[in-house]
Structure formats: structure tokens, C-alpha cells
Amino acid sequence: MNAHGQPPDQLDRRSYLTRVAAIAVGGIISVIAPVAGLFTFLDPLRKKADARGLVRIGSIHSLPHNGEPRKLPVIAEMVDAWNKTPDVPIGSVYVQKTGENTVRVLNAVCPHLGCSVGYSAAKSGYFCPCHRSSFSLDGKILDPRSPSPRGMDELHAEVKANGDVWVQFQNFRKGTADKIPV
Numbered sequence: 452m453n454a455h456g457q458p459p460d461q462l463d464r465r466s467y468l469t470r471v472a473a474i475a476v477g478g479i480i481s482v483i484a485p486v487a488g489l490f491t492f493l494d495p496l497r498k499k500a501d502a503r504g505l506v507r508i509g510s511i512h513s514l515p516h517n518g519e520p521r522k523l524p525v526i527a528e529m530v531d532a533w534n535k536t537p538d539v540p541i542g543s544v545y546v547q548k549t550g551e552n553t554v555r556v557l558n559a560v561c562p563h564l565g566c567s568v569g570y571s572a573a574k575s576g577y578f579c580p581c582h583r584s585s586f587s588l589d590g591k592i593l594d595p596r597s598p599s600p601r602g603m604d605e606l607h608a609e610v611k612a613n614g615d616v617w618v619q620f621q622n623f624r625k626g627t628a629d630k631i632p633v
């Protein structure tokens with residue numbers, strides 16, 4: 452008999468089984484964790500959007516009729532191997548009403564080196580404070596001395612029947628003349 456009032460071999464068998472179970476669980480975790488981490492690395496964060504990758508950013512009814520752009524955040528649900536996080540800001544865009552049911556959406560990031568581009572109503576254009584690139588309202592390079600190798604990145608957008616504006620949000624490689632998705 453031992454201190455627990457049990458025969459020694461019964462206690463030994465129980466502690467042996469406990470140890471085997473702990474090793475098995477530890478082994479399973481040590482296999483699952485790197486595999487999950489690998490998937491997270493290969494596909495780090497996925498934006499939850501509709502089936503075609505469109506994210507709702509607002510309503511056309513809230514945009515000025517004179518075509519003045521509004522800067523809007525792009526909010527999406529992010530999903531990784533472990534978590535589902537709602538309402539994560541993934542970028543921002545300038546949205547302009549260009550017609551009764553049409554909009555122009557530009558990524559608000561400068562294609563030169565990624566600074567946030569500002570809008571000037573007085574100059575009717577966009578200006579990057581970092582290295583002075585300037586862009587017209589349709590996103591084209593305004594001043595030819597602008598260091599940006601391309602105009603602002605226009606994004607595919609759709610206006611639904613109820614006026615909701617949906618955008619296919621995408622970032623592109625900085626510093627290249629070509630628009631290369633990243």
C-alpha cells in the first residue's frame with residue numbers, strides 16, 4: 452500500500468497512462484501548430500468580402516454631386532488560421548461620384564513609395580506630401596516632375612441598385628510603372 456491507499460502497481464499504471472496521454476497530446480499540438488502557421492504564412496490574411504472580392508465602402512447618396520472626392524476607409528473582416536476579426540481597416544480610398552450611378556475609386560496610397568495622398572479642393576487634385584507627386588482628379592500624374600512612376604491606382608467598383616458602393620480593394624507594388632497587384 453502507498454500513501455494513497457492503493458497498491459503500488461495500480462498507481463504506477465495510472466501515472467504511466469497519464470504520461471502517455473500527455474505525450475500524445477503534446478505530439479499532436481507540435482504537429483498542428485507548425486502546419487497551421489505554414490498556412491498562415493502562405494495565405495497570411497484573407498479579406499472577407501462577397502464572392503467576387505468586393506467590399507462595401509458606403510453609399511453613392513452620401514457623395515457630393517459636384518464630383519468632389521471623399522476619402523473613405525475600407526473595412527473588412529479578416530480571417531487567418533486561428534481568428535476571424537470583424538471590422539478591420541485594410542486601407543482607404545478616394546471615391547468620386549462621376550454620374551448618376553457611377554463612381555471613380557482611387558487607392559489613397561501614393562504609388563511612389565506608399566505615403567498617404569491628400570486631396571486639395573483649392574487645387575482640384577491630389578498631392579503627396581512626401582516627395583511632391585501630384586495627381587489630377589482622375590488619378591493621372593499632374594506635374595511631370597512628380598517622382599511617382601504611375602498615376603494613382605484606380606480600383607474596380609460597382610454601384611448596386613440601392614446605391615451601395617462596393618470596391619475590389621487591392622494594393623499594388625510601389626515604385627514601378629506597371630500596376631502589379633501585391
Ligand code: FES
Nearest residue numbers: 561563564579582
Ligand atoms: Fe508620394 Fe514619394 S511617396 S511622392
